[in-house]
Amino acid sequence: MHDFLFGIYPYIALAVLLIGSVARYERDPFTWKTSSSQLLRRRQLMIGSTLFHVGVLVIFFGHLVGLLTPIALFDALGISHGAKQLLAVIAGGVAGIMALVGGAMLLHRRWMDPRIRKTSSFADIAILVLLLAQLILGLGTIFISLQHLDGHEMTKFMTWAQMIFTFRSGAADQIADVALLFKMHLFLGLTIFLVFPFTRLAHVLSGFFAPLRYLFLRPGYQLVRSRRRRPLDERRAAFDRRQAVAGPKAGGK
Ligand code: HEM
Numbered sequence: 001m002h003d004f005l006f007g008i009y010p011y012i013a014l015a016v017l018l019i020g021s022v023a024r025y026e027r028d029p030f031t032w033k034t035s036s037s038q039l040l041r042r043r044q045l046m047i048g049s050t051l052f053h054v055g056v057l058v059i060f061f062g063h064l065v066g067l068l069t070p071i072a073l074f075d076a077l078g079i080s081h082g083a084k085q086l087l088a089v090i091a092g093g094v095a096g097i098m099a100l101v102g103g104a105m106l107l108h109r110r111w112m113d114p115r116i117r118k119t120s121s122f123a124d125i126a127i128l129v130l131l132l133a134q135l136i137l138g139l140g141t142i143f144i145s146l147q148h149l150d151g152h153e154m155t156k157f158m159t160w161a162q163m164i165f166t167f168r169s170g171a172a173d174q175i176a177d178v179a180l181l182f183k184m185h186l187f188l189g190l191t192i193f194l195v196f197p198f199t200r201l202a203h204v205l206s207g208f209f210a211p212l213r214y215l216f217l218r219p220g221y222q223l224v225r226s227r228r229r230r231p232l233d234e235r236r237a238a239f240d241r242r243q244a245v246a247g248p249k250a251g252g253k
Pocket residue numbers: 056059062063085088089091092093095096097131134135138139141142145153154157185186188189190192
């Protein structure tokens with residue numbers, strides 16, 4: 001079971017993340033939206049959303065760099081494993097608490113306000129619950145990490161993650177003896193990858209890829225929202241009438 005969960009499941013989760021995200025981005029790029037709930041409980045949204053996003057972004061990049069940078073590079077830079085462990089605990093701890101407080105505000109708002117609840121899907125609420133559970137597990141691991149301040153335990157996770165990403169066999173063996181709480185955190189993290197393309201989390205794709213798409217793939221492509229009150233069909237008809245009477249010089253006004 002351990003071998004499946006930490007040797008094979010990561011590939012299933014990453015494959016669904018990759019293929020599902022490409023498919024969602026290509027097929028339904030405008031389906032992640034707020035359904036205009038931002039007019040409701042605005043203050044709670046602003047504070048909760050800011051805390052949550054800042055915290056999660058710090059954790060995301062912290063995990064990315066922390067887990068995937070080759071250990072030899074830290075050694076070459078003279079950064080000891082103990083120092084890196086301490087940084088993970090302090091920076092990750094502060095960011096984790098920010099994300100937890102912000103996420104709890106967002107969940108409270110979405111769950112408790114009947115009008116916002118009405119515009120929320122099951123997936124909108126479920127993904128917030130999963131992220132909060134993941135934050136609680138992650139913060140819980142800090143108490144274990146504090147007992148391994150030499151950083152040795154942390155290098156096991158780095159080796160595991162790097163073996164997975166470089167398709168080497170035996171990755172699961174690296175973390176066979178770590179605490180259950182860590183295993184639960186890793187499993188839930190992978191599960192969040194798995195469901196990512198099917199939830200509101202997919203909006204992260206816009207943050208990373210939309211600017212590139214506008215710059216390189218679709219020059220001149222622009223989404224326009226009109227603020228005019230008359231419907232487009234009516235305006236088109238009026239334009240055509242003017243053209244018919246005064247000819248092309250009538251212009252678009
Ligand atoms: C597959 C994905 C993930 C993996 C492999 C992973 C792995 C880890 C590991 C190994 C640690 C312990 C770091 C250390 O102190 O040595 C950790 C801590 C933590 N994780 Fe994750 N994690 C994942 C996803 C997430 C997600 C999605 C969140 C937040 C929503 C999160 C939040 C945290 C927090 C708050 C901590 C404690 C602070 C820290 O040590 O950085 N993790 N994670």
